[in-house]
Amino acid sequence: MPHETPLLRFGVIADPQYADLPPWLEMDRYYANSLGKLREAIGALNGEDLSFVVTLGDLIDRNWESYDPVLSAYEGLQHESFLMPGNHDFAVAPDRLADIHARLGMPAAWHDFSRDGFRFIVIEGNEISLFSAPEGHPRRTLARERLATLRAQGAINAREWNGGIGEEQFAWLKETLEQARSAGEQVIVMGHYPLFPENEHNLWGHERLTDLFARSGNVVAYLNGHNHAGNLGRNGNTWYVNFKGMVDTEKENTFAVVEIFPDRIAIIGHGREESRTLPL
Numbered sequence: 001m002p003h004e005t006p007l008l009r010f011g012v013i014a015d016p017q018y019a020d021l022p023p024w025l026e027m028d029r030y031y032a033n034s035l036g037k038l039r040e041a042i043g044a045l046n047g048e049d050l051s052f053v054v055t056l057g058d059l060i061d062r063n064w065e066s067y068d069p070v071l072s073a074y075e076g077l078q079h080e081s082f083l084m085p086g087n088h089d090f091a092v093a094p095d096r097l098a099d100i101h102a103r104l105g106m107p108a109a110w111h112d113f114s115r116d117g118f119r120f121i122v123i124e125g126n127e128i129s130l131f132s133a134p135e136g137h138p139r140r141t142l143a144r145e146r147l148a149t150l151r152a153q154g155a156i157n158a159r160e161w162n163g164g165i166g167e168e169q170f171a172w173l174k175e176t177l178e179q180a181r182s183a184g185e186q187v188i189v190m191g192h193y194p195l196f197p198e199n200e201h202n203l204w205g206h207e208r209l210t211d212l213f214a215r216s217g218n219v220v221a222y223l224n225g226h227n228h229a230g231n232l233g234r235n236g237n238t239w240y241v242n243f244k245g246m247v248d249t250e251k252e253n254t255f256a257v258v259e260i261f262p263d264r265i266a267i268i269g270h271g272r273e274e275s276r277t278l279p280l
Contacts, residue, residue, distance in 0.1 A: 006259035006266070007116055007118075007260050008116045009051060010050050010257070012256045012258055015057065015226070015244075016034040016035075016055070018031060018032070018069065021062075023250070033250060034246055034247050035073055042073065042076050045257070046076070055082070055083045055084070056190060056224055057089065057192030059071075059085070059089055059104070061088050082113075084191070085124075085126055109124040110172065110173075117185060118188060119179075120190065123165060126163045129143050130160050143164070146164055156199070157199065157206070174212060177218065180218060181217075188221045188223065192224060192226050194231060195210050197231065201227035214237070214238070220239065220265065221240075221265060222238055222240050224241070239265060255273060263280055264277055265280065
């Protein structure tokens with residue numbers, strides 16, 4: 001007999017990628033239309049009983065001024081909101097790069113929080129990238145080296161629009177998973193970049209994280225955006241759910257409500273997002 005009352009419910013939005021720009025028709029991206037879609041999604045999510053709503057990155061497509069209209073749309077959200085940046089959120093003037101996490105109201109670039117016996121971990125896959133730090137910064141230099149190594153290996157995710165995490169963040173992630181296990185908490189990790197299945201959009205060094213999650217054994221799901229087509233996979237005990245990008249298509253929306261039960265995760269898709277039942 002399946003459990004009927006969820007332990008936890010939360011909303012998910014991915015890749016609104018707003019900008020006051022004409023559409024990129026070849027990619028089916030309608031940047032300016034995302035404001036209306038965002039307001040529609042927020043209206044629908046306000047009608048749900050939710051612990052919080054998470055947005056999995058790429059709130060804007062480019063330009064610092066794009067943040068004002070997007071973040072003003074979020075002011076209508078009646079639930080607690082967790083925002084994180086994607087690669088496009090760093091497409092701003094170099095002197096603004098250090099302000100992105102604060103602009104999104106984040107307590108830190110990577111952080112965790114607990115809700116109803118679950119630990120949620122937010123990772124920052126833009127940390128080591130060609131866009132999150134100004135030219136000449138050590139992180140930018142490290143990103144060039146990592147990308148060159150991946151290209152030499154023929155990796156399909158050796159792309160300038162992907163990123164990775166540094167050693168300090170990886171050590172923190174490992175320690176946070178251990179703390180959650182000691183506390184008897186199951187974990188849901190959230191980030192912008194996919195980790196699994198193999199895809200050209202995947203985080204640089206994704207295998208290290210999927211191996212860590214498999215060893216840890218308490219990560220029930222990893223949630224991400226970035227690949228606007230969406231994706232789904234399972235590796236070990238962990239479901240990898242890639243939510244579809246809101247910016248795609250002229251009119252159709254996409255967002256979701258996630259319900260966690262003792263024996264399954266239910267995803268209630270809206271618009272283009274698929275509904276799924278993922279057994280635990």
